[in-house]
Amino acid sequence: MNNTIKFLLDDNVVEIDFRKEKNLRPTTTVLNYLRSLSSHKGVKEGCAEGDCGACTIVLGEKKADRKIKYTAVDSCLVFLPMIHGKQLITVENLSQKKDGKVILHPVQEAMVNSFGSQCGYCTPGFIMSLFALYKNHNNPTREVIEDSLSGNLCRCTGYQSILESAMKACTKNGGDHFTERESLTSKILKEINKEKTTIHIVSGDQTYFHPFTLDDALMLRKHYRNAIVVNGATDVALRQTKRNEKLTEIIDLSGVDELKIYDEEENGFYFGAGMSIEKMKNLCEKPFPALYNILKVFGSLQIRNFATIGGNVGSASPIGDTLPVLFAKNAKVILQNSKNKREVDIEDFIKGYRKTDLKDDELITSIFLPKPKKNEIIKSYKVSKRKDLDISTVSLSCRLVLNKGEVKEMILAYGGMAETTRRAKKTEEYLEGREWNRANIEEAMKIVKEEFAPITDARASAEFRKIAAGNLLMKLFIDRS
Ligand SMILES: Cc1cc2nc3c(=O)[nH]c(=O)nc-3n(C[C@H](O)[C@H](O)[C@H](O)COP(=O)(O)OP(=O)(O)OC[C@H]3O[C@@H](n4cnc5c(N)ncnc54)[C@H](O)[C@@H]3O)c2cc1C
Ligand code: FES
Ligand code: FES
Secondary structure, eight states: OBOEEEEEETTEEEEEETTTOSSOOTTOBHHHHHHTSTTOTTSOOSOSSSSSOTTEEEEEEEOSSSOEEEEEEEGGGOBGGGGTTSEEEOGGGTSEEETTEEEOOHHHHHHHHTTOOSSOSSHHHHHHHHHHHHHHOSSOOHHHHHHHTTTOOOSSSOSHHHHHHHHHHOOSTTOSHHHHTHHHHHHHHHHHHTOOSOEEEEETTEEEEEOSSHHHHHHHHHHOTTOEEESSOTTTHHHHHTTOOOOOEEEEOTTOGGGGOEEEOSSEEEEETTOBHHHHHHHHTTTOHHHHHHHHTSSOHHHHHHOBHHHHHHHTOTTOSSHHHHHHTTOEEEEEOSSOEEEEEHHHHEEETTEESOOTTOEEEEEEEEOOOTTEEEEEEEEOSSSSSOOOSEEEEEEEEEETTEEEEEEEEEESSSSSOEEOHHHHHHHTTSBOSHHHHHHHHHHHHHHOOOOOOSSOOHHHHHHHHHHHHHHHHHHTO
């Protein structure tokens, strides 16, 4: 049994053997692990739910060439085995000591020179987001900078000086002391990642599996049917951090590369269930703008870097942002157990409030999304209290085919209006065969209002949701006129 995880920290390979560790469990978050080390207390806890970015760290991952891919993530939602085979970079790693002098990293220097910090609580998190931006972009646009910082909150400084420091710093093609060591780092990570035997950690009453192949993952699913499956854990981790639930048996799919595939066929795209939302967003920019626009406002960059499409579909949340688009395009969910594969329409897969058709020996392996056709209009809208880092209050995705000014085909898939993503079938029926004009849309707005019985909660009242649902229909009409 392999109880040990390995990762790179401070240029050393760290090995954690959970049998020997009294204070670490497999679901200890990277944040809590770092806070337990005297040398890495720069990382901070603000919310423990992915909302503030004070805990941001950067993970370095080996790419096919000798390069390292740097991604910012919220360490409060990352379980320790998820960083196996990666480089863990914290704010303490950015400056260097040379001839007795401390040399700040360009992003730190720019923050100092732009007066980007006051009380300093949020600063290490901002610095790490800026560091990932620095490594990935040269002379980024304001839009890219704002997006990179959308997962970091500051209650003192105001964001202008922080944005300015990003503009000042990110002009050196990512060059720094990490670049100088990149090839060595890549070699070390390659060595760690050679071993592909499932990591199987038993610690107290917890059992945690971190497989590397789909076959191993499916075998584990067959034998441990009550285990909680996680991929990015951006939903599941909150059960521990917010609800204090004990997660006793876990199958963590984050190490299975076969689940991260992307395949384009003549009729559509296959997105591996383990593909990050950020990668999916980037792949959709040209071929699927309606999905791209929704993924652009999905959580923050830190969340999108870890959250997966399989996890979004598997959560079956009534406000899951990908679901309305998948409904509008009649996407398929590809499910697999150790023997068989099956394909289910997304509408049949979602069974109720956070309920799916997934069997206890199955995994979601990919999502098939048909390509938009020339004659159809696909649009998506998200209403939330703020643009960045907020979940939907109401959302709408629509597929519309017009013929000589008449509605020939229509799908209206709403999020936030019922216990699951739900189509407005009466409204669709009313509009089909009618002229695409304002009078008919105004009538349809009345029908959609009556068709749903949404709840009142902290995000909005039922009445607000009904009005928003109708207004989104009018927005669609205006966008198409
Ligand atoms: C701060 C914050 C902001 C967020 N913002 C948004 C947002 O804007 N829009 C939005 O839609 N969501 C949002 N979320 C929710 C969450 O990030 C998404 O639902 C995400 O896609 C979940 O993916 P994951 O890989 O992290 O899932 P996990 O937490 O790993 O899993 C979620 C569920 O899916 C199941 N599952 C995962 N992978 C598989 C698989 N391969 N096979 C079978 N079952 C599987 C798990 O068992 C679990 O039930 C946010 C979350 C946080 C913490
Ligand atoms: S502590 Fe707030 S995002 Fe992690
Ligand atoms: S400097 Fe105080 S919270 Fe940002």
